[in-house]
Amino acid sequence: MSESASFRPPWWDRVRDASDYAVIVALLVIVTGFSIAAPSFLTTANLYNLILNNVVLLAIVAIAMTLVVSSGGIDLSVGVSVDMASMAFIMLLAGGSTVIVAMAAGIGAALMVGVLNALLITQLKISPFLATLGVLFIGQSTQKIASGGGKPIYLANAKFAPTFNAIVKSEFFGIPTPMIVLGVVAIGVYVILHRSVFGRYVRALGAQPGVAWYSGIRVPFHTSLVYIIAAGLCGVTGILLSSTVKSYVPLSGDGYLLDAIGATFIGTTISSERRPSVVGTLIGVLLLAVTRNGLLLVGWNFYWQQVGIGVLVFAVLALSFGLKGRGH
Amino acid sequence: MTTTCAEGQTLPAATASPAAGLRRGTFILRLGALAMFALIMLYFALTARGFATPYNIFNVIEQTAIMGILSFGMSVVLIGGGTDVQTGGIDLSIAANAGLCAAIYAIMLAGGWTDGPAVAVTLAVGVGVGLLNAVAVVRLGILPLLATLAVMNIAAGLELTVTENSVIGASSPLTQLIATGRFAGLSALAWIIIVFSLVMTWGIHYSSLGMRLYAVGGHPEAARAAGLNVGLYVAGTYVFSGLCASLAAILLVARLSASTTATGQLLLAILAAALLGTVFSRRFVPTAGGTIMATLFIGFLANGFQLSNVSYYWVNGVQGVLILMVVAVTTFAKPSGK
Numbered sequence: 001m002s003e004s005a006s007f008r009p010p011w012w013d014r015v016r017d018a019s020d021y022a023v024i025v026a027l028l029v030i031v032t033g034f035s036i037a038a039p040s041f042l043t044t045a046n047l048y049n050l051i052l053n054n055v056v057l058l059a060i061v062a063i064a065m066t067l068v069v070s071s072g073g074i075d076l077s078v079g080v081s082v083d084m085a086s087m088a089f090i091m092l093l094a095g096g097s098t099v100i101v102a103m104a105a106g107i108g109a110a111l112m113v114g115v116l117n118a119l120l121i122t123q124l125k126i127s128p129f130l131a132t133l134g135v136l137f138i139g140q141s142t143q144k145i146a147s148g149g150g151k152p153i154y155l156a157n158a159k160f161a162p163t164f165n166a167i168v169k170s171e172f173f174g175i176p177t178p179m180i181v182l183g184v185v186a187i188g189v190y191v192i193l194h195r196s197v198f199g200r201y202v203r204a205l206g207a208q209p210g211v212a213w214y215s216g217i218r219v220p221f222h223t224s225l226v227y228i229i230a231a232g233l234c235g236v237t238g239i240l241l242s243s244t245v246k247s248y249v250p251l252s253g254d255g256y257l258l259d260a261i262g263a264t265f266i267g268t269t270i271s272s273e274r275r276p277s278v279v280g281t282l283i284g285v286l287l288l289a290v291t292r293n294g295l296l297l298v299g300w301n302f303y304w305q306q307v308g309i310g311v312l313v314f315a316v317l318a319l320s321f322g323l324k325g326r327g328h
Numbered sequence: 329m330t331t332t333c334a335e336g337q338t339l340p341a342a343t344a345s346p347a348a349g350l351r352r353g354t355f356i357l358r359l360g361a362l363a364m365f366a367l368i369m370l371y372f373a374l375t376a377r378g379f380a381t382p383y384n385i386f387n388v389i390e391q392t393a394i395m396g397i398l399s400f401g402m403s404v405v406l407i408g409g410g411t412d413v414q415t416g417g418i419d420l421s422i423a424a425n426a427g428l429c430a431a432i433y434a435i436m437l438a439g440g441w442t443d444g445p446a447v448a449v450t451l452a453v454g455v456g457v458g459l460l461n462a463v464a465v466v467r468l469g470i471l472p473l474l475a476t477l478a479v480m481n482i483a484a485g486l487e488l489t490v491t492e493n494s495v496i497g498a499s500s501p502l503t504q505l506i507a508t509g510r511f512a513g514l515s516a517l518a519w520i521i522i523v524f525s526l527v528m529t530w531g532i533h534y535s536s537l538g539m540r541l542y543a544v545g546g547h548p549e550a551a552r553a554a555g556l557n558v559g560l561y562v563a564g565t566y567v568f569s570g571l572c573a574s575l576a577a578i579l580l581v582a583r584l585s586a587s588t589t590a591t592g593q594l595l596l597a598i599l600a601a602a603l604l605g606t607v608f609s610r611r612f613v614p615t616a617g618g619t620i621m622a623t624l625f626i627g628f629l630a631n632g633f634q635l636s637n638v639s640y641y642w643v644n645g646v647q648g649v650l651i652l653m654v655v656a657v658t659t660f661a662k663p664s665g666k
Contacts, residue, residue, distance in 0.1 A: 124656040134652035141645025303488035310481030
């Protein structure tokens with residue numbers, strides 16, 4: 001495409017602009033398609049279930065990832081933060097602690113993962129990729145040691161049921177608590193990232209690290225905060241996750257990693273500069289979740305679902321990036 | 329090992345520049361990474377019974393053959409695409425691709441095909457997946473991280489679909505030869521990884537192709553201005569990575585006499601080996617010597633722990649800590665902080 005740059009018809013600019021909407025159009029097409037193909041798709045019960053079970057947890061992790069990617073880094077240890085929170089929360093509950101203490105310990109455990117990442121990246125100057133990869137390995141090992149090789153801890157005992165129900169089955173104004181948590185997280189990070197001075201600095205770090213440094217932005221401070229906030233958000237996910245499944249299953253957080261990266265980078269296609277944003281990430285999460293749910297309802301088995309999602313994501317990206325021409 | 333160490337260390341002919349002192353500093357610290365590797369080996373040699381025996385050493389080299397080929401595939405992609413965290417070259421699909429290739433090779437052998445067509449189809453599948461990555465990255469301009477993530481899903485899904493998530497046993501004259509053959513006192517797998525490493529070292533560091541690849545990855549604009557077809561080189565790295573995946577898949581089936589469902593999980597270890605390899609090089613870019621060192625480092629660590637009767641729960645974590653330590657020590661030597 002770039003070779004034929006000498007002449008472009010006037011409508012080409014409009015096609016390029018339209019590429020920013022490729023993901024949104026794809027999402028609408030997919031929703032419409034599944035509504036026709038699977039009658040049970042567009043029912044309140046299914047959509048409710050879809051959002052509560054497939055969207056909320058992934059969305060919070062993906063928003064955490066969005067924050068990190070905005071700052072020019074990447075966090076491969078999001079799953080560790082999720083699991084550490086889940087582990088501390090469930091172990092303390094099992095040991096007889098109160099919910100508040102257990103929750104605080106869970107978030108605290110996740111924050112420690114963030115602090116570790118921040119130290120490795122800002123103090124030891126390790127690249128985010130390697131630093132968080134190392135933390136991922138360490139986190140996996142820690143969990144195996146703590147759980148005797150990966151044995152889950154189930155709190156099926158009836159005395160814990162009210163606690164878990166109070167967290168995930170409760171409602172405020174008719175809206176389930178997990179959805180409210182997602183709403184707060186999404187709006188909170190949106191404000192932090194897109195409407196605050198801190199966010200402007202963070203995005204400057206991602207777009208032009210050198211310029212950010214020469215402009216006097218305290219790079220290590222802002223970078224550290226980004227990784228710590230991200231880990232904290234993953235900690236919230238861990239508590240929601242373990243309350244939903246009433247257990248701590250070692251290494252279960254790792255499943256969010258690639259989907260969160262995928263959603264974040266799919267989300268970048270809605271901005272003309274291809275930068276990450278909270279809204280874009282939420283659209284990315286919806287695209288992944290809706291496709292997975294829809295393919296299930298249409299009757300594809302798990303194996304084909306994975307192929308289907310891969311092909312779909314590939315097609316959406318091809319459309320979005322392809323229309324835009326070469327990224328740079 | 330000593331021959332490979334010497335690889336990345338050729339110091340530039342003393343250029344009288346202010347950077348010379350700094351360069352000596354990086355050289356010493358780079359030696360630090362090697363010294364740490366040597367210390368850990370020494371520790372195992374003294375404490376773990378049977379570690380420092382030729383039998384065990386060649387056993388580890390054989391075990392690293394599969395990882396080594398995959399790490400080289402990843403390294404070449406990193407060289408050609410640059411090592412930027414978000415926009416640089418990366419092939420997340422390499423492990424899933426190897427899994428798919430192994431599944432197809434095993435299924436064809438189990439279905440009564442002979443080695444000729446089975447190997448041909450396996451290589452074609454690997455290269456095909458690589459081509460898909462190449463088209464996505466170069467032609468469509470999708471970020472490598474994202475493009476190969478989508479392709480990873482496709483390959484992993486196809487593997488699950490064709491194997492129905494089961495282990496498929498397979499054996500053929502070729503797999504027998506690879507698994508049990510010996511020439512001149514060395515096993516076939518050891519020969520394969522030694523020859524492959526030598527060819528890669530020549531290709532990356534002593535051929536004009538390798539030189540141009542570094543130019544493309546390090547400074548694409550300059551490479552383009554110098555008349556290189558940047559897109560073609562980058563596309564080539566993804567195709568090569570696909571080829572490596574299919575080669576590794578054949579070795580994998582030979583070694584286990586079956587395809588396994590766990591091949592995709594090698595991804596993080598491959599990434600670790602390829603990225604860790606960069607700390608063994610002068611300019612912190614992937615090199616053949618660095619990749620070999622890193623793969624052996626990870627292989628020997630796992631083996632040493634096994635022989636020391638350390639519970640396998642600890643292995644990942646200690647590997648993680650050691651990787652971070654080695655990287656931290658060496659990144660301090662980076663000429664300019666960002």
